[in-house]
Amino acid sequence: MQFTDEVNWGPADFAIFGLMLFGACGAYELAARMTGNRVYRAAVALALLTAFLLIWVTLAVGIIGDEGNPANLMFGGVLCIGIVSAFIARFRASGMALALLATALAQTLVAVIAFVAGWGNASALTVIFVVLWLASAWLFHRAARRAATA
Numbered sequence: 001m002q003f004t005d006e007v008n009w010g011p012a013d014f015a016i017f018g019l020m021l022f023g024a025c026g027a028y029e030l031a032a033r034m035t036g037n038r039v040y041r042a043a044v045a046l047a048l049l050t051a052f053l054l055i056w057v058t059l060a061v062g063i064i065g066d067e068g069n070p071a072n073l074m075f076g077g078v079l080c081i082g083i084v085s086a087f088i089a090r091f092r093a094s095g096m097a098l099a100l101l102a103t104a105l106a107q108t109l110v111a112v113i114a115f116v117a118g119w120g121n122a123s124a125l126t127v128i129f130v131v132l133w134l135a136s137a138w139l140f141h142r143a144a145r146r147a148a149t150a
Helices: 011-034 038-060 070-088 093-117 123-149
Strands: none
Touching (some): 011 038, 038 093, 038 123, 070 093
């Protein structure tokens, strides 16, 4: 990097980070255009932020062991569950709440598998990510209730 030797990023790292930002911001823009419901928008923003952070942490330093540990690939499964569930829910708030609950459960399951297999303790980060997934699920639930009463 230009300003410090502490971070050893090459051009590919910056390109991947840029693509991640573009994807997250583009997805939020699409969601924001779909609805004027501010709670739904907040839920989408939190879910995208959580997914972004999960990818970034996993690629940069790894959650289970270091970034090269193949066990970290399980977090890709967590994201796949969230994405597939969102499409099944057709991005409706009530279905998205369930999709994020499933994602939180998958995140927890990965930590349990890692612990039981002796691959390391990912509990601290898991708690943070699960709380973020659940907070997003709660916001989607509120958005669904607000839409039902409107």
